[in-house]
Amino acid sequence: MQAWNPYFTAMAGVAAVLTGLIFIAVSNNLRQILEEPTLPGRAGETLILLVESLLVSLIALIPGMSRTALGVAVLVMGIAGISLPAMIQLRTTSIKGAPAYVWVRLVGTQLATWPVIVAGVWILADGSSGVYWLAAGTAALTLMAVLNAWVLQIEIRR
Numbered sequence: 001m002q003a004w005n006p007y008f009t010a011m012a013g014v015a016a017v018l019t020g021l022i023f024i025a026v027s028n029n030l031r032q033i034l035e036e037p038t039l040p041g042r043a044g045e046t047l048i049l050l051v052e053s054l055l056v057s058l059i060a061l062i063p064g065m066s067r068t069a070l071g072v073a074v075l076v077m078g079i080a081g082i083s084l085p086a087m088i089q090l091r092t093t094s095i096k097g098a099p100a101y102v103w104v105r106l107v108g109t110q111l112a113t114w115p116v117i118v119a120g121v122w123i124l125a126d127g128s129s130g131v132y133w134l135a136a137g138t139a140a141l142t143l144m145a146v147l148n149a150w151v152l153q154i155e156i157r158r
Contacts, residue, residue: 007135008057011135011139015142018149022047022050029153037095039156041088041091045085048081052080052081053138053145056134059077060134071124071125078114078117081141082109082110082113085106085113115134116134
């Protein structure tokens with residue numbers, strides 16, 4: 001894991017900064033976000049994605065952590081990270097007049113989170129290759145969060 005410290009340090013920094021920017025975007029656009037019934041959930045899921053990326057990156061940086069402890073922690077974070085946004089999105093689909101693209105968000109979030117779950121399993125199984133899945137997962141989580149952030153900051157003003 002030592003060789004991955006620069007990557008996970010950078011990813012933790014990126015996730016922390018983006019989390020702060022999401023708070024600012026939501027604060028600046030709170031009225032518009034609250035007017036659109038699907039956007040509060042989108043803001044919540046965006047924060048979940050970024051916090052998941054932040055936490056798994058920080059967990060990967062814990063010195064001396066056993067492979068088993070790392071695998072379990074990553075797996076738990078992956079399961080939480082896939083479940084919480086799915087609950088928000090499924091609730092959003094029941095909103096009258098919810099746009100069809102909510103399903104695209106659901107699929108995108110699931111696809112972004114699955115690499116973290118796979119990473120947890122592979123870290124538990126053999127250790128080394130799971131870290132590549134974890135790196136892909138943190139990158140995918142960040143990408144999905146940035147797409148959501150674009151909507152919360154820019155598209156909302158159209």
